[in-house]
Amino acid sequence: LKSLSSLGGILAERARVWDEMQALMRISQSINSTLSLNEVLSQIVESAVSTLGIKAASLRLLNAEKKRLEIKAAYGLSKTYLEKGTVEVQKSAIDRECLKCKIVQVKDIRRDKRLQYPEELLKEGIRALISLPLTVKGAVIGILRAYLSMPYSFHEAEIEFLSALACQGAIAIENARLFEHIKSEYKELTRDVWKWYDWGKRFPKI
Numbered sequence: 001l002k003s004l005s006s007l008g009g010i011l012a013e014r015a016r017v018w019d020e021m022q023a024l025m026r027i028s029q030s031i032n033s034t035l036s037l038n039e040v041l042s043q044i045v046e047s048a049v050s051t052l053g054i055k056a057a058s059l060r061l062l063n064a065e066k067k068r069l070e071i072k073a074a075y076g077l078s079k080t081y082l083e084k085g086t087v088e089v090q091k092s093a094i095d096r097e098c099l100k101c102k103i104v105q106v107k108d109i110r111r112d113k114r115l116q117y118p119e120e121l122l123k124e125g126i127r128a129l130i131s132l133p134l135t136v137k138g139a140v141i142g143i144l145r146a147y148l149s150m151p152y153s154f155h156e157a158e159i160e161f162l163s164a165l166a167c168q169g170a171i172a173i174e175n176a177r178l179f180e181h182i183k184s185e186y187k188e189l190t191r192d193v194w195k196w197y198d199w200g201k202r203f204p205k206i
Helices: 002-033 037-052 093-098 118-123 156-196
Strands: 056-062 068-075 104-106 128-136 139-148
Touching: 037 056, 037 068, 037 139, 037 156, 068 139, 093 104, 093 128, 093 139, 128 156, 139 156
Parallel strands: none
Antiparallel strands: 056 068, 056 139, 104 128, 128 139
């Protein structure tokens, strides 16, 4: 019985690792095959929920002034919760800590005073969460958050998987920003060409 129990644990662990690898591979393929940032970010939060069997997940990005965290993707959260109010960095201690490039866990929301909206979380049926930073070139640009419906402490393997998802989210965001930059430069170059060249009457003024 002990041998069978041990074997069952090994098989369950291998199945978990396989599911995580498959999820990461699907997201990597999406990053390489689409320029739709919303599609990739939505796939990331959905993969976090379905692979780990948690209640919900969300992804927020810092606004230009770095004062608010704006929702970009969510899965498993109600419209009422998502519209609860603005997530302000100065009013959320866990977000300020996470924005310093730290992984922050709240093992039991009822016992943690660092949250901006504790009552709204409890009404949503959330009792624990973890926040992971999205970093690009050493700077934190947003936060991936996973939610559970019971008090919980995330295991190292779960944190590693969520960290990989956060990394892929950061890559997708950076790719999208680079693409927008290239589009902007192309538009400027096109405008310059129209100014320099009168389309056939004489050579461009260089």
